[in-house]
Amino acid sequence: MKQFVLASLFAAATALPAMADYTIIAPANPGGGWDQTARTMQAVMQEEGISKSVQVQNVPGAGGTIGLAQFASQNKGNPDALIVGGYVMVGAILTNNSPVSLKDVTPIARLTGEYEAIVVPAASPIQDVAGLIEALKADPGAVSWAGGSAGGTDHIAVGLIAKAAGVDPTKINYIAYSGGGEALAAILGNQVTAGISSLGEFEAQIQAGTLRLLAVTAPERLEGVDAPTLQEAGLDVVLENWRMVAAAPGLSDEQKAKVTADIEKMAKSENWQKQLSDKGWMDTYLAGPEFEAQLEQDVTSTEAILKDIGLVK
Structure with a gap:
């Protein structure tokens, strides 16, 4: 009887799907939004028991397209490999004429959203958006x-x-940096007139008084943020930076379902929700066919915007 019970327990345990040891590619240098997203996923997935071991690898360059190409070519059929990306990558794929796109991986879910912030160094003579626009109109290149x-x-x-x-x-005169840390150093070092990135990447410096927040790209004022929207400042601009996670190409339906279930468990955990709150990230979780449809729509609209502002032909 005892042997039967032990055999039954062993059979039940072995019938459970194995816990994945995930590797998450952050296709940018440390310090930026993708890196922060990957490392937050790493912490939550381990703390929630979704994975015993989660590794993060930084593969920077070309708006995430170098990391995307490496990920797609080296991980076909690997259910333990993930990559973070988002709106930035959609634009970079188009502007870099990348031979690899998000169609070459397996999109799993949109995770977070964040509005952009426009800042200047604390010592800058520019006090508000009006001052910045005045300088821009006088000499855009300056x-x-x-x-x-x-x-x-x-x-x-x-x-x-x-x-x-x-x-x-x-x-x-836009100067592109491959990581949020590099861009922040340039702004704090007064090497540029202004900086723009997701609000969370500047928050600590804004609170410390080393950066002056001029405006955000939200449709209305953000709670707890002492800055107008660009619309309040007379500029009809609203823009949200969203981030997603994708799995490797060539997964079976069963493998994709397992990865999706793990990401959903992470995204709905109290631990993840606390991280979102602490970092000022919006919960924009969306998965399945709804996310795939939204992603296709975002790619189309981004291409239209890039053509409109002259970044692609």
Whole structure:
């Protein structure tokens, strides 16, 4: 009888799906939004018992397209490999004429959303958006902007700001950095006129008083954020930077379902929700066919915006 019970328990245990040891690719340098997202996933998935071991690897360059290409080519059929991406990557794929796109991986879910913030160094003579636009109109090339990769959310936002202000968006002086840490260093070092990135990447410096927050790209004022929207400042620009997670290409339906279930468990955990709150990230979780449809729509609309502001032909 005892042997039967032990055999039954062993059979039940072995029937359970094995816990994956995930590797998450953050296709940018440490310090930026993708890196933060990957490392937050790492912590929560381990703490929630979704995975015993989660490794994060940084593969920076070209708006995430270098990491995407490496991920797609090296992990076909590997259910333990994940990559974070988002709106920035959609634009970078188009502007870099990347031979690999999000169609070459397995999109799993949209995870978070965050609005852009426009900042200047605390010592800057520019006090508000009006002052920044005045300088931009006087000489677009003299106003340098630090942000993420070319064609990404930050670049698109600057182009939209210029267009809304009546300035030729092809004349903007945008300096692309491959990681949030590098862009932040340039802004704090007064190497550029202004900086643009997701609000969370600047929050600590804004609170410390080393950066001045001029505006956000939200449709209405954000709770707890002492800054107007661009619309309040007279510029009709609203833009949200969203982030997603994808799995490797070539997964079976069963493998895809297992990865999706793990990500859903993470996204719905109290631990993840606390991380979102602490970091000021919005919960934009969306998975399945609804996410795939939304992703296709976002790719189409991003291409239209990039053509409109002269970043792609």
